[in-house]
Amino acid sequence: MAGRTKNPGQSVSRRLLAVLDSFDVAHPALTLTEIARRSGLPVSTARRLITELREWGGLERLDDGRYRIGMRLWTIGTLAPQQRGLRAAALPYMHDLYQATQENIQLTVLDGTSALCIEKISSARAVPTLTQIGGRLPLHATGVGKAILAFSGPELLAEVAAAGLPRMTPNTITRPGVLAAALAEVRATGVAYSFEEMTLGAVSVAAPILRLDGSVRAALGIVAHSRAAVDRLAPAVRTAALGIARSVG
Amino acid sequence: MAGRTKNPGQSVSRRLLAVLDSFDVAHPALTLTEIARRSGLPVSTARRLITELREWGGLERLDDGRYRIGMRLWTIGTLAPQQRGLRAAALPYMHDLYQATQENIQLTVLDGTSALCIEKISSARAVPTLTQIGGRLPLHATGVGKAILAFSGPELLAEVAAAGLPRMTPNTITRPGVLAAALAEVRATGVAYSFEEMTLGAVSVAAPILRLDGSVRAALGIVAHSRAAVDRLAPAVRTAALGIARSVG
DNA sequence: GAGATCGTTTCCACTGGGCGGCAGTTCCGG
């Protein structure tokens, strides 16, 4: 179709989806020029595609000229079944856990080689966390991440280790052997901890939500201030995780 | 670009988005042929576009050959800000309301000429409802819909009436004048009711969640069995709605 | 107030990605 294309072989679909990929939790609103840069498209190409997305309702334009994701995409996204039944089943348990602990509660699933947060309950008085719904957490440095990693196949650990274990804080585990040993303990105890390994000032305890065949479906975690005795929260998060596993079926 | 196209002028983007539009809460998984039918595309065209969406992660294929929405779209959809802050602020109040009433709790926003459900809390012992997150509810027949309609501009009522007020049950209001009078009462009392107007056996009470300028941001509703005295639930849903309005800011 | 810079909008000559029918294959139900 194109008279002269910078990327021969790149389809219109890919370009359109590249526009959508420009947005993330750190960049929920972007100008035309920012979208062009982040998607690797010329400005005029990005503009045509943005116009099509706007007409459909996938993007909307703010008064200051920036664009953001529209509700049409949210609506379609809610149809993704991987999070649908799990979220519905988990919400009551998450609220129980929140009321019992008054700390941040997170529900995550494995997505590629990271933990994707699909639900979160927090409040102003709980320790601030950077996690947002739709955001990703590293598997090696978070409680929920380790809970997922511990009950996944060894290939996942190998893949994660091969990609490198970036240091998030001075306490982050960065050696594969040390991580493997930590995961063995998670399997033995049924809970995973992160002691200021992701964020200084925050500790977490998490339990896996397993399927009947023993594979990991999700992980439920509590994130508290580093002064908190998170080991005392372990029974509560394990109990809630087991309840969710039963509810999902 | 195409050698021979059935719909000259229809862009690749539109076709791709039409594929996504094939899915809805009633049809979360579809075969190739079903997608082609529902999107109005030839099978081979639908197939190429589906392949592109699969490669990107927007669709995934089940073992039985059907396709469903992938988590990539859920992740991008969560970035839509219209629901983001509202849901986070509303969840604690919704759970309080759920615990106090043990009934279905729904949070909806206006989307076009219907109420879009963006959060829902229910349980097996509450009256079954057809509402699902991401699903739409008619404005004229539901409590949340009337709460939104009552505090929107008169153009919305005109638009909704012009499109027709379909009868959902024998109790549904189908005359614009009758609906307008009902909405005046909602404005006077601050709550909207649906007495088996959407579903036989279910009644609801809802309150609007207003912005500081008085415009309607969302509506919060309780759906109960028709034997329930929903008027007694009105103060609770109003209180929760006011709390949410304050939390959102 | 003028010039520089950046972002946005519009235009259009050129062309290659997309079109969808068709033939072949696979699957399933009677």
Next chain:
DNA sequence: CCGGAACTGCCGCCCAGTGGAAACGATCTC
């Protein structure tokens, strides 16, 4: 076993898409 439906792979043709350039608008600095 057969027929119908669904799915897969292919490809000649052409028009939708490409992206650079020019113009315009907004903002900032001197």
